[in-house]
Amino acid sequence: MADFLYQLLLTFDATLRIATPLILCAMAGIFAERSGVIDISLEGKLLSGAFVAAAVAALSGSVLLGLICAILASVTMSLIHGFACITHKGNQVISGVAINILASGLTVVIGIALFRRGGQTPTLPRDARFKPIEWFGVESFDTVPIIGAIYRQLVSGHNILVYIALLAVPLTAFIIFRTRFGLRLRAVGEVPEAVDSAGLSVTWLRYRALIVGGVFCGIAGAYLSVAQGGNFVREMSAGKGYIALAAVIFGNWKPFAAFLACLMFGFLEAATSRLQGVDLPLIGEVPTQLMLALPYVLTVLLLAGFIGKPSPPAAIGQPYHK
Amino acid sequence: MPFEEKIGSGASAPLALELRGVSKSFGLILANRNINLAIRPGTIHGIIGENGAGKSTLMNIVYGMHTRDEGEILVAGASVDMRSSADAISHGIGMVHQHFMLVPTFTVLENVMLGTEGGMLLREGRQAARARIVELSEQYNLVINPDALVRDLNVGQRQRVEIIKALKGGANILILDEPTGVLTPQEAEQLFEILKVLRDQGVSVLLITHKLAEIMDITDAVDIMRQGEIVGHRKTSETSPAELAELMVGRKVLLEVERTATSPSEVRFSATNLGYTNSLGVVELQDINFEVRAGEILGVAGVSGNGQTQLMEVLAGMRHLTAGSINILGTNVTSSTVTNPRIIRDLGLRHIPEDRHKHGLILHFEARENMILGLQDSDLAGSGFLMDQAAIETNCREKMQDYDVRPSEPSHFAKNFSGGNQQKIVIAREFSANPVVLLVGQPTRGVDVGAIEFIHKQLLELKDAGCAILLVSVELDEIMSLSDRIMVLCDGKNVGILPREEVDRQTLGLMMAGQKREEALA
Numbered sequence: 001m002a003d004f005l006y007q008l009l010l011t012f013d014a015t016l017r018i019a020t021p022l023i024l025c026a027m028a029g030i031f032a033e034r035s036g037v038i039d040i041s042l043e044g045k046l047l048s049g050a051f052v053a054a055a056v057a058a059l060s061g062s063v064l065l066g067l068i069c070a071i072l073a074s075v076t077m078s079l080i081h082g083f084a085c086i087t088h089k090g091n092q093v094i095s096g097v098a099i100n101i102l103a104s105g106l107t108v109v110i111g112i113a114l115f116r117r118g119g120q121t122p123t124l125p126r127d128a129r130f131k132p133i134e135w136f137g138v139e140s141f142d143t144v145p146i147i148g149a150i151y152r153q154l155v156s157g158h159n160i161l162v163y164i165a166l167l168a169v170p171l172t173a174f175i176i177f178r179t180r181f182g183l184r185l186r187a188v189g190e191v192p193e194a195v196d197s198a199g200l201s202v203t204w205l206r207y208r209a210l211i212v213g214g215v216f217c218g219i220a221g222a223y224l225s226v227a228q229g230g231n232f233v234r235e236m237s238a239g240k241g242y243i244a245l246a247a248v249i250f251g252n253w254k255p256f257a258a259f260l261a262c263l264m265f266g267f268l269e270a271a272t273s274r275l276q277g278v279d280l281p282l283i284g285e286v287p288t289q290l291m292l293a294l295p296y297v298l299t300v301l302l303l304a305g306f307i308g309k310p311s312p313p314a315a316i317g318q319p320y321h322k
Numbered sequence: 323m324p325f326e327e328k329i330g331s332g333a334s335a336p337l338a339l340e341l342r343g344v345s346k347s348f349g350l351i352l353a354n355r356n357i358n359l360a361i362r363p364g365t366i367h368g369i370i371g372e373n374g375a376g377k378s379t380l381m382n383i384v385y386g387m388h389t390r391d392e393g394e395i396l397v398a399g400a401s402v403d404m405r406s407s408a409d410a411i412s413h414g415i416g417m418v419h420q421h422f423m424l425v426p427t428f429t430v431l432e433n434v435m436l437g438t439e440g441g442m443l444l445r446e447g448r449q450a451a452r453a454r455i456v457e458l459s460e461q462y463n464l465v466i467n468p469d470a471l472v473r474d475l476n477v478g479q480r481q482r483v484e485i486i487k488a489l490k491g492g493a494n495i496l497i498l499d500e501p502t503g504v505l506t507p508q509e510a511e512q513l514f515e516i517l518k519v520l521r522d523q524g525v526s527v528l529l530i531t532h533k534l535a536e537i538m539d540i541t542d543a544v545d546i547m548r549q550g551e552i553v554g555h556r557k558t559s560e561t562s563p564a565e566l567a568e569l570m571v572g573r574k575v576l577l578e579v580e581r582t583a584t585s586p587s588e589v590r591f592s593a594t595n596l597g598y599t600n601s602l603g604v605v606e607l608q609d610i611n612f613e614v615r616a617g618e619i620l621g622v623a624g625v626s627g628n629g630q631t632q633l634m635e636v637l638a639g640m641r642h643l644t645a646g647s648i649n650i651l652g653t654n655v656t657s658s659t660v661t662n663p664r665i666i667r668d669l670g671l672r673h674i675p676e677d678r679h680k681h682g683l684i685l686h687f688e689a690r691e692n693m694i695l696g697l698q699d700s701d702l703a704g705s706g707f708l709m710d711q712a713a714i715e716t717n718c719r720e721k722m723q724d725y726d727v728r729p730s731e732p733s734h735f736a737k738n739f740s741g742g743n744q745q746k747i748v749i750a751r752e753f754s755a756n757p758v759v760l761l762v763g764q765p766t767r768g769v770d771v772g773a774i775e776f777i778h779k780q781l782l783e784l785k786d787a788g789c790a791i792l793l794v795s796v797e798l799d800e801i802m803s804l805s806d807r808i809m810v811l812c813d814g815k816n817v818g819i820l821p822r823e824e825v826d827r828q829t830l831g832l833m834m835a836g837q838k839r840e841e842a843l844a
Contacts, residue, residue, distance in 0.1 A: 180439040180447075187425045187436050194423040197387065198437030198487075199408030314426075322387060 006149065011270050013153045016162060017228060019266030021046060021237075023165040024220035025244030026251070026258045027172045028213030034176060034253060035209035036189035036315040040096030041081050042217055043241025044103030049074040049221020051107035054121040054232035055114060063129055063226050071218030077103065078214030079207075086206045089319030100241075108234050119234040121225070130159040130227035161223040168216060173255040185209055189313030192320040202320045217241075246299035249310055265295040336399030338363040338526035339384070339415075339495050344393030346383055353379040355550045357393070361495070366517060366527040368537040368558070371547030372570055372770040377530045378420065380547070381497050384528075385417045386410040397495070411437075416488025417497040422480050423487075426473035430466055430483050431455065434490055451490075458486050462519050477625075478509035485516065489525075496520060497528045502536060506625050507798065507831035514540050532570075532771075534563040535799075546570055571771045581822075582786055584806050586615035590651055590790035591671070591759045597645030598636050598814075606632045607814045610646070614790040616758070619781070620819075621805025622794040625834050629814035630794045631676060634763045637792070638673040639666035640681070650759060667696065672752045676763030676794065682748040683736045690718035690732035693751050725750035726776060742773030749777060753784060760784065760791045766800060778804060798830060812836040 025042045032039035052073040057066030077099055084095040108119040115121055135156035141148040176182040184205055188195045192202045220240075225232045243265050251258025272291040279285055301307055341359040345352070353376045361367045371377045382388040384395065386404045395404050397413045404410055410417070424433050431448065434455055440447025455468045464482045472480060481501065488496055498517075502510040517527050517540060529541060537544050538558065546554040546569040554569045592613035599605050607629050614620045624630055635641045637648060639661045647656040650669040655661055663673070675681035683692050694703045694714055702717055704710030718732035727739070727746045736744060745765065752760070762781065766774040781804060785791055795801050801808055808825055810817040810833040817833045832841070 178444055180442055180444060183432060183436060183439060183444055187428065190425045190427055191423065193419075193421070194425055194433070194436060197385075197407050197417065197419060197423040199386075199406060199411045200437055 005146075007274065009149060009153050011267070011274055014270035014273070015263060015267040016154065016158065017266075018269050019262045020162045020165040020228070021220040021223050021240050022244045022247060022262040022266060023259055024168055024216045024223070025241050026247045026262050027168045027255060028216035028220075029245050029248040030172060030176070030251075030253055030255055030258060031185070031209045031213045031216075033248060033316055034189045034313055035185050035206045036192060036313055036318065036320075037081070037085060037206055037210060038092040038096060038317050039081070039210070039213060040093055040242075040245060041077060041099035042213075042244055043237055043239065044096075044100035045074040045077045045214060045217035046221045046224070046241045046244075047100075047107055047235070047237040048077055048103040049218040050225040050236055051103075051111060051121070051221070051232045053218075053222035054124070054225035055111070057124055057128065057226050058115070058122045058231070061128065063124070066226050067130075067219065067222040070222040071215050074218030074221060075211055075214035078210040078217075082207045082210045085319060086203055086210075089321065092317055092319075104235065107232070111232065111234070121232040123231040124226060126230070129230055130161055130223075132157045132159055133163075159223075159227045161219060161227045164219060165223070169255050169259045176255065181208070186313075189315055192315050196320070196322070206320075243295050246295055249312070250299060250302055252308075252310055253312060268292070268294050335363055337361060337396070338398065339528070340396040340399075341380075341384070342394040342396070344380070344383060344390050344395065346379060346388060346390050353550050354383065354390075357552055359545060359552065361526050361528060362543070363494070363526050364521055364524045365542040366521050366529060366540055368529045368531065368541035368544035369547060370531055370534070370537050370544055370566060370570060372532060375547040375570070376550040377532075377547055378499055379550075381417065381499055381528070381530055384410065385415060385497060411491055411493070414491070414493045415495045415497065416491070416493030418481065418484040418488055418499065418501060420499040420501075420503065422484055424472045424480055424483060427471070429469050429471055430475075430486075431468040433472055433483055434468075434487050438491060454490055455486055458489055461523070462489070462516055464516060477504045478506075478512065481505070481509075481513065482516075489520075494524065495526045495528065497530070499530045500532070501529070502531070502533065503796075504626065506834050507827050508835065510536075534566055537566060538563055548572055567771055573772070580782075581803065581806075582782060584617055584785070586618040586806070587788075588616055589613045589649075590616050591792065592649045593637070593646065594649070595646035596633075596636065596643060596648060598632050598641060599644045600632075605814060607636065608645075610816050612792075612809055612816070612819060614759070614792055616788045616790050617785055618806045619785050619791040619793050619804050621801035621808045621822075622792065622811060623798060623801045623808055623830055623834060624796075624811035626796045628811045628834075630763075630796075630811055632814070633811065634673075634676060634761055634794055637666075637761055638671070638675070639663040663696075670757070671759045671761065672755065672757035673761045674748055674752050674763060674765060676767070678744055678748050683744060685737035686735060688733050688735055689722070689727070689739070689747060690714050692736045692747055693718040693721055693732070695751065697751070697755075721750040721754055722747075724754070725780075740770070741768040742770050745769050745777065746773065749780060753780060756787070757784070757789055760789050761794075762791060763794045764796065765793070766795070766797065774800075798827060802827070802830075810834055 025046055029039050029042055049070040053066040053070035056069040057063045081095050081099055084090040085092040111119040111121060138152050138156050141151045176185060184195060184200055188202055188205045195205065196202050224236055244262065247258050247261035247265060250261035268291050272288045275286050276288055277285065302310060337360050339361040341357050344354060344357040346354040357380060369377050379388060383390045386407045386409045389405060394401055396402065402409065402413050431451055435447060435451045440450055452468050455466065458464060459466055464486055466479060466482050466486065472483065501513060505513060521527055531537060541558045544556050544558055545552050546566060548570060593610050596607060596610040598607040610633065612620060622630055622633065632641065636643045640663055642661060644657050647654050650671055653669050679685060684695065694717065697703065703714055715732050722730040722732065725746045727743050727750065736747065739747065765777050765781065769777065781791065793801065793804060805822050807819055807821050808830065809819045810830060812834060813836060817836065817838065
């Protein structure tokens with residue numbers, strides 16, 4: 001029993017690690033989509049952020065500089081998306097797909113040119129990455145049963161970016177629902193004409209939403225390559241941007257609900273690696289492919305109307321014409 | 323020019339708003355040409371013109387949503403540079419748009435706050451905004467609950483929110499663009515009361531409309547627009563609907579066609595307990611009963627969105643009825659009958675759809691192709707595998723002559739004709755087969771006054787020839803002037819069917835709001 005609980009705790013711990021980039025990307029997606037811009041380019045921003053963080057950290061030796069450059073790279077991708085589909089009113093999905101392809105190609109090409117390792121970046125030594133933070137009093141809590149273990153495994157011992165991701169959720173909720181910017185953001189995603197007639201700039205609001213999203217995606221990218229891992233590997237985002245977008249839809253464009261969806265998707269993946277080859281009572285061995293496909297399957301079911309009813313921002317996907 | 327004379331006489335107080343030589347073109351189309359306009363403070367000023375005369379463009383220029391190419395805008399005597407709606411708002415101009423600019427998922431309060439939140443955090447400005455709403459609602463009798471979600475409000479209430487939004491910053495010029503299009507007569511009456519209160523408190527109201535009656539009812543002065551130009555300025559007390567109509571159209575018009583006495587004969591078309599439930603399980607039509615006889619027009623009145631569209635589409639076979647039955651020339655159609663518009667058409671029913679762009683025409687097809695839509699398998703289009711292009715062209719040319727479609731050019735794309743001429747193409751196609759049962763939806767929506775007269779005449783001629791016609795329209799005047807009997811729909815139900823002689827606007831208005839005939843007459 002104790003062993004099972006410990007396994008469960010480790011699974012939750014892994015869930016949080018896996019969910020961190022999802023959470024950050026989902027918050028980015030909420031900003032973009034609440035403003036009326038479909039952001040399928042989360043994936044590309046995540047990937048370019050990961051590459052730039054690892055490359056800059058490897059070249060400069062500063063992981064912090066890597067993070068900052070990752071954010072800049074990701075924001076640049078956001079601005080390209082904005083230029084195509086806000087300024088020039090292009091199709092948002094096509095622009096997003098183009099950015100994903102661009103990121104997928106550029107990261108490898110530049111990677112090969114810089115490091116000549118087949119698209120990978122050099123592995124950073126452990127102390128050159130974002131390090132786990134030991135919280136105060138972990139040692140003394142160890143004597144307390146259960147809580148001590150929870151405190152050590154789940155609460156303490158993550159790197160700073162995990163905590164930033166956790167803070168990003170209430171921050172996003174606060175900005176969206178409690179601030180002037182949030183009110184305008186929600187309005188521009190529902191009825192951009194109302195925003196325009198109130199004397200506000202639809203274009204500038206949507207750009208700002210994308211820029212905020214770019215910042216979050218950049219942090220998520222840095223997490224992949226210089227916190228969770230130690231180098232960049234080609235295509236290392238591996239669909240996380242898409243899963244984050246699925247979480248946004250699953251969470252009905254609400255920060256906390258999307259956060260829970262990220263945790264659920266993260267848990268599915270964490271459980272998958274633990275259940276590999278394990279016979280569960282009654283069910284037998286669970287095919288891991290099925291578990292990994294579950295986020296997508298659930299999202300399709302949701303969109304088909306089998307689980308609740310999604311209520312996307314009314315103006316999503318439509319360029320604003322005066 | 324009356325305009326100049328007015329400036330001379332009204333020199334005591336500066337004009338609330340003045341336009342001098344304003345022009346605007348979109349590409350090659352000149353939307354506004356050399357517009358001069360003078361609005362006195364504390365008056366209700368009307369601008370009337372047909373659809374496409376450039377009224378909305380002009381107002382969007384005044385409100386800064388479009389930038390003018392030439393000319394000058396003066397507010398309270400001072401020239402201002404109107405580059406965005408923010409400029410207009412800061413100069414005390416508020417606008418209620420034809421299509422409401424409200425966020426349905428927001429509360430009234432949030433909608434009013436948008437743009438003037440009063441601080442980075444919403445908490446800071448919320449109290450002030452709430453107080454302002456209460457203040458305005460008391461001052462101008464604009465009753466509204468600040469915490470209601472806009473999507474739960476009816477159209478009249480939404481309009482009040484728009485007015486509050488326009489006035490919140492202390493606007494003293496209020497522009498209303500076609501404000502009564504979506505209102506019941508009672509709601510329109512309430513709106514006019516509000517406008518009068520506004521005027522009496524010193525607000526200058528600019529009312530944009532194409533309805534003559536509204537101009538005559540509440541304006542103090544009126545400018546008439548035609549083809550992008552101001553063609554006349556009148557004091558309302560010194561003009562008449564006939565004169566205004568003539569100025570709008572550029573020639574004399576019959577405002578109301580003469581309805582001939584009817585001698586309806588046998589029932590051609592009827593519905594029994596007709597019902598329609600959509601795919602989401604929402605009941606959209608319930609227990610509709612009516613019959614239409616040969617030589618009769620049955621008008622269907624109602625505020626838009628009360629089931630008229632569904633009724634038309636069910637009757638035309640575009641949607642499948644879920645209860646009751648329809649009888650067309652003796653053939654019964656029930657929910658178990660396989661129907662589609664083709665089958666219904668073959669039973670002898672012709673249909674002029676409400677939305678001609680969606681269901682009446684293919685905008686990217688040429689006029690001659692549009693002229694055979696639905697008839698493409700008939701001999702009209704050729705008998706073999708290939709289309710008989712010459713016959714199609716001849717057919718189109720003939721019908722364009724008969725129905726006065728301008729330009730009379732079969733190879734023009736449907737999208738390049740004006741609204742009225744597009745409608746004439748649809749009408750020419752559907753009328754030319756001498757229909758015995760006809761469904762007509764919004765026949766004059768977006769159609770200019772001249773074409774309205776023509777279309778109405780055609781409808782009455784068809785009726786006299788013995789056709790059974792069901793007419794759906796949101797224009798109450800149209801229903802009243804054409805119908806022999808009137809059915810009122812509210813919330814998908816039939817509120818009652820009355821002979822034309824027994825109803826007036828008041829009764830119809832109350833019935834459109836859901837009151838039974840007896841209550842409405844009482």
